[in-house]
Amino acid sequence: MSALRVYVEGIGLWSPQLADFAALRSLLAGATPAPPPARPAAARLPPNERRRAPESVLLAVEVAGQAVAMSGRDAAALACVFASSHGDQPITDYMCATLAQAPAELSPIRFHNSVHNAAVGYWTIATDCHAPSTAVAAQRASFGAGLLEAVSQVLAEQRAVLLVCSDTGGSGPLADITHCRQPFGCALVLTPQRSDATLARLDLALTPARPDSALDEPLAGWRDDNPSAAGLPLLALLARAEGHCQLAAAATLGLQIDMDHA
Amino acid sequence: MLDVMTPLAITAYTASSAIGHGRAAHLDALRAARSGLRPNDFSSAPLACWIGRVDGVEDVALPAALDIWACRNNQLAWLGLNQDGFLERVQAARERYGAGRIALLLGTSTASIGATEEAYRRLDADGGFADEMLRPAIHAPHSLAAFVAAALQLEGPCLTISTACSSSAKVFANAARMIRLGLIDAAVVGGVDTLCDSVLFGFNALELVSPVPCRPFDAARDGISIGEAAGFALLERINTAPDAPQLLGYGEASDAHHMSTPHPDGLGAELALRDTLARAGLDASQVDYINLHGTASQKNDEVEAALVGRAFPARTRASSTKGFTGHTLGAAGIVEATIALLAIEHWLVPGNLGGDTPDPVCGASFAWRNEPQRVEVALSNSFGFGGNNACLAFARAGFAA
Structure with a gap:
């Protein structure tokens, strides 16, 4: 099977240590970037939605907004693939705790x-x-499986x-099960053709399952602390000139990615 | 403008819902206009409503090697996989193509959240999960797809699609793209959602649950009846199975309007419909039957009936079958795809059960009673929270637009 070729036009990133992709670049260059405020700004949401939105929405909208701004594209024209291993864990914790104690008191807003x-x-409404x-x-493979789905939409x-x-x-008792010790979000704008806004070219191929690419600290620890940080090998690659990495796309399937800025 | 897509063959399909296990039970209930709804006997605290509960889920034993996956949702999945020879068809496809060349694409809204709810009801004295609930894989949205991948021994792309009530319709689009790109040779698609407190009390909190059996498109409708279901289909290239019914097209679009109410003009639903017809190369007048989303919520039915009225001639017949199954949420797409395929195979337009006093917004297309007639082309609509819309087009074997 020939490689799946797509182009990257925008990159978004947010964690408690990294405000954006530039902060990752700076970290990999040996600097110590200033951490962002505790709550993602999520500037693409209208102010009233930003006040009320749950954490998962703020995080996803923040990284989506960064990537789309970098691409210069109109958000309204982009198809959207949003991946998450666990969804909004504080809401799941709230729902299960409330249902165990007083089910009739469940909040309708938190349910939807x-x-x-x-x-x-929320993103499609805001944009x-x-x-x-x-x-x-896709559990620990959510980044790779989401990338594969996004690439298949780009190309098909x-x-x-x-x-x-x-x-x-x-959050709550669930946190011991999911082992998510901190938030992490990332985003890419992917296109089928090269353009003036192209940052990198990716050639992807399916492989049998192999270990994900190794990472140095502190990135390796961040990956252990959040399944979405499984995207870090690709993000680190994008901060360099060229190279390749290996990600899981499913429990039994790998994704090999060759990256070039050409 | 979208190109017309190469149709895909649907070489196996099955559904299990409140009206029975497998296709024959579904056809039988549709022909007899027999609802599967019953008074709520499920929730952990009383809630006065009707539900579409699948008989026998509690008694399903998973094979010993899969026992770590045991929970209501995966038990219903296993029950569903064991109908209509589906397991054998997948095994044959695995031998033909190889386990790595078959994708598994499943929709679910809440997966096995019921197991997580149970863990919270039975926390240890120290506030943690009890030992037998310490199974991280079932406390995650991917529980269903990971379980089914293990059960079917598939090693290709494996993805959970969770867009609320459009989930298991969208899986057909994922599969069509991957087959078109040559990533895979076949795909198992489908979805499973089971009754749980989250959805019963959640929809109740939104005041969307009816105290009586749901009445889609009825003037007096007052909300949904929640159901559960499992359904699966096997998709392959059309040249490998020219005698199989076909997936002709799909469409997906976003309302960009509101999290829990549809766009007042059905904008996303209409965009999804137009894309489906374009990919299928169909004119609206060629559509014989539409299985509607028709939840019996005030807003959905009003918006969807108006869309049918402005987009289709009276010869196109339309009905909701949620009066039979209840709203099976993330499984609704595959259950209603199955009903659309049964309509094609058996020449039956199922009547809109529960619509005894039609809402005046419903036009001449509505089939209030069963209509035995030839169905060559059938659509299925599925809409979800977040303004997520999907539409699918199916046709009889050999149909060319």
């Missing part, structure tokens, strides 16, 4: 914010985007796609 596609729903949008999950539909992969930190 609990759907896995809440973040992409007046009528393009196809989806929300996906010949359109630009916004990929977001984000997970909140764990």
